[in-house]
Amino acid sequence: MDLQIALMLGQDGIVTGAIYALMALALVLVFSVTRAIFIPQGEFVTYAALSMAAIQAGGMPAAIWLLLALALVTLVVEAWRQWRGLVVDWKSTLAWAVALPLLAAILILGVRPESAWLQALTVLALVTPMGPLLYRLVYRPLAHASVLMLLIVSVALHWILVGLGLYYFGAEGSRTASMWDANWDVGGIPVVGQSLVVVGATAVLVVAMFVFFERSIIGKALRATAINRVGARLMGIPTDLSGDVCFALAALIGAVCGLLIAPITTIYYDTGFLIGLKGFVAAIVGGLSSYPVAVLGAVIVGQLESFSSFWASAFKEVIVFTMIIPVLWWRSLNTRHVEDEE
Template sequence: MDGQIALFLAQDGLINGAIYALMALALVLVFSVTRVIFVPQGELVAYGALTMAVLQAGGVPATLWLLLALAAATLALEGWRQLRGGLVDWWSTALWCVAAPALAALAVWWQPQDLLAQALVVVLVVTPLGPLIYRLAFRPLSHATVLVLLIVSVALHGVLMGLGLWFFGAEGARTPPFSEARFDWGGLRVSGQSLVVLAATGVLVLAMFAFFERTVLGKALRATAINRVGARLMGIPTELSGDVSFALAAFIGAVGGLLIAPITTIYYDTGFLVGLKGFVAAIIGGLASYPAALLGALLVGQLEAFASFWASAFKEVLVFTLIIPVLLWRSLRSHHVEEEE
């Protein structure tokens, strides 16, 4: 391996690491607020990419029908809770079950031809899936153990993957890049799409930092993540915190799908590996530290890139093996703490 090849591999690792960083960011966010290890995060990436491909083909994405079905089911569930004497926040329910699906349907009906406008439509369609999935699958189990939530998450992953096969078929899709530019920096060829991926990841990370540090809603999410019971006693609606965290995770998944689709062909099950590598990065951060998760994502990206050169047949094995020493090291350093009642 010479220096030129090493630069190419480092560039690929940096781009892949940026995508995994988004996945890790979403996983840490959801787990810290709701204690849910959101295994289907990768499916939202695939849904975002394949929805974009369908829009560019002039069709109506099946994700819109999924959104409308989930909205109707959530409305029925909230009505049932109301009849049983439960407290229902109808303002937030109207937002996620009526306003967001209606806006997504109007955006799809608009059928824009501009690439950025189509990307906006994808975000409007995929983002509401997050809080609707949370309300249907996880909020009724909010007092369950992490293991039970994980089992439900794995089952949901299988359902969404099967729906992805039904919606989009087994054929893959690739979308046009957001930038056709090409640069030659000292013999290293850099595509404009690669710079778009890095820039979008950087903007999202900084925006998330500003959101958690500067806004009341972000501080409420941080309080819920630190102490759920204490946040509830201080008047923070922890159930709505779950809505917001899942919405942000779905938004990040949609953006990740839009960024990765011009780089590689996306299939209905591609998101699983992407999400799993993001999970490895999140584990490096202990499912709690955003900076450590971001560094872990860059490490996973670099390891994957250089492993593909030295031992391409064992690339995935080497990446996922990274989780073993991390878990061993964390188990030796941490003390067992009883789960919050």
């Protein structure tokens, strides 16, 4: 290996690490607020990428029917909860289950956007509401369950979404058009415009999340819920709404990842699982609690995968996932066990 090859591998590692960083941030966010290890995070990537490919091919992404079905079931469940005498926040319910799904349906079934940016916004409108709708139907009823129970539910939900992905999109892989077709040669190293788009979009999202959590009232409410769920509830913070927001952000981040990665690699109905799993490795480096360390872990995972593909391509996945063993061992020695607050 010479310096030029090393720089090329390093560039690939930065690009893939940027994708894993977004996945890690979403996983840390969901776990911090709801204590759920959200295994299906990768399915948002798959649904967004394949939906974008379907729109660019002139077709209709069949995932719109899943969104409308989730919205209908959510409305029925909320009506049933109110009939039982429980308090229902109909403003947020109508936003997640009526307004956003209706917007996505109008864009997909009526407008049929041709502009690349409008197509991207259509995909975001399609995938983002799936997060809070899945939270309300699957995770909110189990808000007081153990972490192990939530993990089992996440695995089951993952397989359901993978099966639905196969049904809606088929077994064939798809790629989308590049967002930036520019190419440069920097010191003999090819630099692709799409790679810069990935890194730039990741940097913007990371900064936006930092500002959101540090400056906005909603972000501070999410932080309070993550630190102490009972204390946040006693202070008047609606913890159920916090779950809605964090799952919406996770779905939005997953959709952005799908749009960014689809022009780089072929996406299949089950591709998201491996992407999400590597994001989970990065999140584990951060202890499922630290956003900056999770981003650092994602960069390490990206670099490790890139250089492993050169030295031992047949074992690159094994090498990447083996990284989690020393991290867990180190954390087991330096972390004090704390019982669940509730």
